[in-house]
Amino acid sequence: MLKKLIPLFGILLAAVVVMSTGAFTSVTADREATINVSGDASALLGLEAHAPYASYDDNGALVVELPSGVNVDAETDLGKVFTISNNGTQTVNVTIRQMLGANDVTDTSPILFTSSPDGNPSNMQAVWNTPLGSGDSIDVYIKVYTNMQGQYPYQIGTIMDSMTIVAE
Amino acid sequence: MKKLIALLAIIAAMLAVTASGAFTSITAERDATISVSGDGEALLALAPTTTVNGAYFVDSDGDGAYELRISDAQNGLNVDAIIVFEDIFTITNNGTRGVTVTLQDIGAHDDKTDFGDLESGIVLAPGQSTTVSLSIDTYGLSMNDSLIDSIKITAQ
Structure with a gap:
């Protein structure tokens, strides 16, 4: 009986010893962790500007800007404005939201971000949950439909002041 | 075994x-x-000229879009005549690259209105303007005929 108990104590004792060796007040371990910030052109989510309506600011961030406003009651095709590239390793879904001040105006805006030169309000092809495989890219065309007041009302002045690009 | 280790290392x-x-x-x-x-x-940019004929290019409803309103002329057009309206409005390319500007007139008698070279397209460099004139041929038309109801200006 004792012979059997002794190994059992031994095991219990060993367990306690192992557990107590795991107690510590603090451990500080430095590990190498490199995080680089890239300009949009070469980042994980690559944003390549195309002239004349897109460029980069001093920080290398993409900026979309027009020399003047688009016409009222008109269709304005700004052509291919920028290209989004997935430089990550997994497929992501890309969505572009249009902002005016703090408001998300995507649903009512006369502006269409489309992944196709043929995109239009009846054939949206909007950049909205658009799958983008690793290493793939999509060209983003911008069109403005100020001739559809009933559907996409607007007022003269700024109709978008920033865009939020989400890849997830 | 060495090969296997190398393979594992590669993986x-x-x-x-x-x-x-x-x-x-x-x-x-x-x-x-x-x-x-x-x-x-x-x-x-579309804007009336400062000439007397600029009065035919107006934004009557204040929506920011001009309209070509020859019908609002105090007196209608003569029948059986050629009527010329010179220098009604200007078209200016405020973009950053050259465009070909085309004007298409649309209506029941759009063959009777002539906007000259603009109908086949003219090239405007950035910052360049052109002045639009209109010639109307009313031969064969009747009183109260409507010639056109819209013009479509395309720059591409």
């Missing part, structure tokens, strides 16, 4: 490379400004 290295590029989500807000302008200041 491990590949995993390391691919793992480093994976991301869960990226949200990037970027300045992107688009405005709508009245015709006078827009990308393709």
Whole structure:
């Protein structure tokens, strides 16, 4: 009986010893962790500007800007404005939201971000949950439909002041 | 065994490379400004000339878009005549690249209105303007005939 108990104590004792060796007040371990910030052109989510309506600011961030406003009651095709590239390793879904001040105006805006030169309000092809495989890219065309007041009302002045690009 | 270790090392290295590029989500807000302008200041600026015929190019409803309103002329057009309206409005390319501007007139008798070279298209360099004139041939038309009800100006 004792012979059997002794190994059992031994095991219990060993367990306690192992557990107590795991107690510590603090451990500080430095590990190498490199995080680089890239300009949009070469980042994980690559944003390549195309002239004349897109460029980069001093920080290398993409900026979309027009020399003047688009016409009222008109269709304005700004052509291919920028290209989004997935430089990550997994497929992501890309969505572009249009902002005016703090408001998300995507649903009512006369502006269409489309992944196709043929995109239009009846054939949206909007950049909205658009799958983008690793290493793939999509060209983003911008069109403005100020001739559809009933559907996409607007007022003269700024109709978008920033865009939020989400890849997830 | 050495070969196997090398192979394992390669697989491990590949995993390391691919793992480093994976991301869960990226949200990037970027300045992107688009405005709508009245015709006078827009990308393709349309404005009445300062000549007397500029009065035919008006924004009667104040929506910022001009309308060509020959029908509002105090007296209608003569029948069986050629009527010329010179220098009604200007078209200016405020974009940053050259465009070909075309004017298409649309209506029951659009063969009777002639906007000259603009109907086949003219090239406007950035900052360049052209002045639009209109010639109307009313031969064969009857009183109260409507010639056109819209013009479509395309720059591409």
